[in-house]
Amino acid sequence: MIHVMDTYSRLPIALERGHGCRLWDDSENEYLDMVAGIAVCNLGHTHPAVVEALCEQARELFHCSNIYRIPKQERLARMIAENSFESRVFFCNSGAEANEGAIKLVRKYCNTISRRGPKIITLSGSFHGRTLATLTATGQDKVKKGFDPLPEGFLTVPFGDFVALKSVIDDSIGGIMMEPIQGEGGVRVPPPGYLQKVRELCDSQGIVLAFDEVQTGMARTGELFGYMHEDVVPDIMTLAKALGNGFPVGAVVAKPEIAEAFSPGSHATTFGGNPLAMAASLATLSVMVEEDLANKSRDTGRYLADKMDAMRPLHPAIKEIRGRGLMIGIEFDGDISSLPTDGLKKGILLNVIQTNILRLVPPLVISRDECDEAVAIIHELLKEKGL
Numbered sequence: 274m275i276h277v278m279d280t281y282s283r284l285p286i287a288l289e290r291g292h293g294c295r296l297w298d299d300s301e302n303e304y305l306d307m308v309a310g311i312a313v314c315n316l317g318h319t320h321p322a323v324v325e326a327l328c329e330q331a332r333e334l335f336h337c338s339n340i341y342r343i344p345k346q347e348r349l350a351r352m353i354a355e356n357s358f359e360s361r362v363f364f365c366n367s368g369a370e371a372n373e374g375a376i377k378l379v380r381k382y383c384n385t386i387s388r389r390g391p392k393i394i395t396l397s398g399s400f401h402g403r404t405l406a407t408l409t410a411t412g413q414d415k416v417k418k419g420f421d422p423l424p425e426g427f428l429t430v431p432f433g434d435f436v437a438l439k440s441v442i443d444d445s446i447g448g449i450m451m452e453p454i455q456g457e458g459g460v461r462v463p464p465p466g467y468l469q470k471v472r473e474l475c476d477s478q479g480i481v482l483a484f485d486e487v488q489t490g491m492a493r494t495g496e497l498f499g500y501m502h503e504d505v506v507p508d509i510m511t512l513a514k515a516l517g518n519g520f521p522v523g524a525v526v527a528k529p530e531i532a533e534a535f536s537p538g539s540h541a542t543t544f545g546g547n548p549l550a551m552a553a554s555l556a557t558l559s560v561m562v563e564e565d566l567a568n569k570s571r572d573t574g575r576y577l578a579d580k581m582d583a584m585r586p587l588h589p590a591i592k593e594i595r596g597r598g599l600m601i602g603i604e605f606d607g608d609i610s611s612l613p614t615d616g617l618k619k620g621i622l623l624n625v626i627q628t629n630i631l632r633l634v635p636p637l638v639i640s641r642d643e644c645d646e647a648v649a650i651i652h653e654l655l656k657e658k659g660l
């Protein structure tokens with residue numbers, strides 16, 4: 274442990290095996306997983322289609338470099354476009370890297386095509402990653418502290434406030450980046466009509482609209498991509514987390530007229546889009562589409578949120594239950610940051626953000642019985658804490 278850098282507050286268990294919504298630690302203790310590796314293993318752990326695709330690809334070829342054609346990249350890019358909007362895709366390895374790529378693409382587009390900007394607006398409470406550009410884009414001071422000097426060219430406006438956003442628009446603004454639903458910021462859904470108004474503003478001014486769908490994408494919110502709830506199509510969409518169901522992969526998905534700002538040499542990565550990542554992602558997206566997991570996420574999400582809601586009279590500390598599909602945030606009056614540790618003793622994995630918000634993001638394959646089990650354990654935990 275001492276040789277690993279001290280950058281995470283870790284819970285004291287070591288997980289060794291997983292299947293569906295269940296995980297087992299190195300002492301064979303079983304846990305019901307309400308975290309899914311933080312909205313990553315959407316098909317459940319060790320899904321057979323992904324395991325099979327990875328094993329088959331591992332026997333053929335791990336890696337070859339982007340200086341050669343990679344047919345599975347071409348297939349996955351087409352499949353993403355067919356299931357979202359007409360686009361070109363750049364593959365990378367993580368959410369921060371996808372957003373970093375999106376930021377570079379916005380700047381290149383501004384500097385070479387739209388000739389406006391290239392400043393980018395983001396929202397307070399947002400989270401876009403931990404690289405220097407993405408932490409600067411992030412609307413939370415705590416992730417920026419100690420990392421000066423930060424890159425220039427970003428400004429943050431209050432979440433969900435269209436008037437405030439509009440008031441800072443001038444020719445120096447080239448792009449707006451936001452999550453359709455904020456994840457790390459506390460599962461915050463923007464007010465109805467907000468995304469539509471932002472889209473109209475971008476259209477009227479020639480500003481690039483980028484949606485960070487790293488957490489909301491891949492059926493998590495009850496649609497395959499979060500933008501679909503309000504039918505507000507972005508110019509750029511970034512993906513990562515659940516794209517490979519746990520295999521590291523990210524993607525910058527851009528409309529062709531934006532993507533054309535990049536040409537050979539503009540952007541690159543050694544590992545991005547390698548055959549193993551593409552095999553895992555193709556299998557993941559295929560299962561998602563074939564089994565209409567978005568619909569399942571919507572149904573089960575409603576069921577789980579309703580069950581939590583029914584508990585409210587017993588737990589007055591619950592302030593609000595919000596979210597979409599199986600991205601649910603339960604805000605409490607007071608600190609609940611010990612809940613994940615307490616949950617371990619009762620065989621459940623839980624995640625708390627911002628000290629007072631319980632975030633439920635289980636694998637989308639979670640059954641209603643498993644939801645009932647989770648709700649019963651959470652009820653016990655809250656009762657013990659007098660909440």
Ligand SMILES: Cc1ncc(COP(=O)(O)O)c(C=O)c1O
Nearest residue numbers: 367368369400401402456487488
């Ligand atoms: C919306 C959003 N964007 C970007 C990121 C960063 O992704 P990664 O940790 O893969 O770099 C996250 C991670 O939580 C996220 O939720």
